[in-house]
Amino acid sequence: MNNYNIEDILKEISQNFKNFTTEIENIESMESLYVLKTKYLGSKSFIINVLSNIKNLPNDLKPVVGKEANIVKKQIEQKINDKEKYFKSLQFEQELLKERIDLTLPGTKLNIGRKHIISQVIEEIEEIFIGMGFNIAEGPEVETEYYNFEALNTPEDHPARSLHDTFFISENILLRTQTSPVQIRYMEKNKPPIYIISPGKVYRRDYDISHIPMFTQIEGLVVDYGINFRNLKWILEKFVHEIFGKERKVRFRPHYFPFTEPSAEVDVSCNICNGKGCRTCGGSGWLEILGAGMVDPNLYKYVGYNADEISGFAFGMGIERICMLKFGINDIRLFYENDLRFINQF
Numbered sequence: 094m095n096n097y098n099i100e101d102i103l104k105e106i107s108q109n110f111k112n113f114t115t116e117i118e119n120i121e122s123m124e125s126l127y128v129l130k131t132k133y134l135g136s137k138s139f140i141i142n143v144l145s146n147i148k149n150l151p152n153d154l155k156p157v158v159g160k161e162a163n164i165v166k167k168q169i170e171q172k173i174n175d176k177e178k179y180f181k182s183l184q185f186e187q188e189l190l191k192e193r194i195d196l197t198l199p200g201t202k203l204n205i206g207r208k209h210i211i212s213q214v215i216e217e218i219e220e221i222f223i224g225m226g227f228n229i230a231e232g233p234e235v236e237t238e239y240y241n242f243e244a245l246n247t248p249e250d251h252p253a254r255s256l257h258d259t260f261f262i263s264e265n266i267l268l269r270t271q272t273s274p275v276q277i278r279y280m281e282k283n284k285p286p287i288y289i290i291s292p293g294k295v296y297r298r299d300y301d302i303s304h305i306p307m308f309t310q311i312e313g314l315v316v317d318y319g320i321n322f323r324n325l326k327w328i329l330e331k332f333v334h335e336i337f338g339k340e341r342k343v344r345f346r347p348h349y350f351p352f353t354e355p356s357a358e359v360d361v362s363c364n365i366c367n368g369k370g371c372r373t374c375g376g377s378g379w380l381e382i383l384g385a386g387m388v389d390p391n392l393y394k395y396v397g398y399n400a401d402e403i404s405g406f407a408f409g410m411g412i413e414r415i416c417m418l419k420f421g422i423n424d425i426r427l428f429y430e431n432d433l434r435f436i437n438q439f
């Protein structure tokens with residue numbers, strides 16, 4: 094016990110602290126700071142050793158050594174903490190530098206999608222008819238033979254059925270070949286007055302420059318009291334003038350459809366030759382745009398209407414064809430090849 098010399102102990106403590114201060118000055122990384130921390134504050138470090146040996150000191154030395162060792166220990170801790178903070182802030186600054194955004198760099202181009210030309214034209218046509226008081230109706234693309242043919246006055250042995258190259262799903266279920274079944278579905282659920290158009294996809298087994306297996310039609314149906322052919326003419330002329338321009342002439346040509354009587358095909362004067370006749374219109378001066386007619390009273394039997402009280406007209410058009418004529422496109426297949434050079438023109 095007697096060999097303890099307080100002077101020596103205190104000297105040693107202060108020497109240890111001096112060593113520490115010179116060493117920490119030269120520390121340049123967090124890793125070496127941690128090594129230093131273990132060296133000066135770890136369980137085998139000098140100062141911890143002094144502190145745990147205090148119990149063995151003579152009583153009068155205990156408070157002096159204890160006080161001094163604790164002061165030094167605190168200072169070491171303080172300096173290590175300060176250094177640690179300093180390294181952390183350095184690290185943070187470096188991360189900020191790495192993540193810095195250069196606002197002067199040019200942006201990356203985003204390809205924003207746009208509405209397909211067919212959708213655009215459907216919307217344009219919808220707006221024209223909504224403006225005349227029509228509503229929009231919808232029907233299923235997977236249909237029954239009943240709605241697609243039978244209730245449209247086209248019984249099984251009817252020659253018009255073979256004009257449609259139908260995709261059958263099962264015996265009586267098919268992909269609708271026209272939007273006309275919506276006429277029946279709508280009349281079943283609603284009473285006149287009816288003023289609707291119904292856009293949608295239709296399907297036929299066809300593929301060439303003017304036919305594709307899936308295309309788009311818009312059906313129109315008006316049923317009300319006292320509706321006549323002049324009303325049909327007025328509405329369709331108005332439509333043609335809105336979609337193609339006021340200068341275009343409209344012609345009704347007698348035709349046949351199973352569900353209208355009388356029926357007509359509607360032509361618009363050729364915009365290339367102004368009606369004189371050219372290659373686009375096949376020399377006739379006219380371009381066919383849609384089918385129409387007075388609703389055949391026979392249809393009313395299927396939906397429980399009294400044909401003596403009401404009358405109506407219907408029309409149907411292919412949207413791709415309207416687009417082709419409107420924009421001078423000569424191959425219907427272009428609409429669905431997804432070639433952006435084509436699609437982005439509209």
Ligand code: DAH
Pocket residue numbers: 270271272273312313350352353383384385386406407408409410
């Ligand atoms: N559904 C007919 C077709 O696809 C087009 C049509 C013609 C619809 C006359 C009609 C109409 O509503 O009255 O060829």
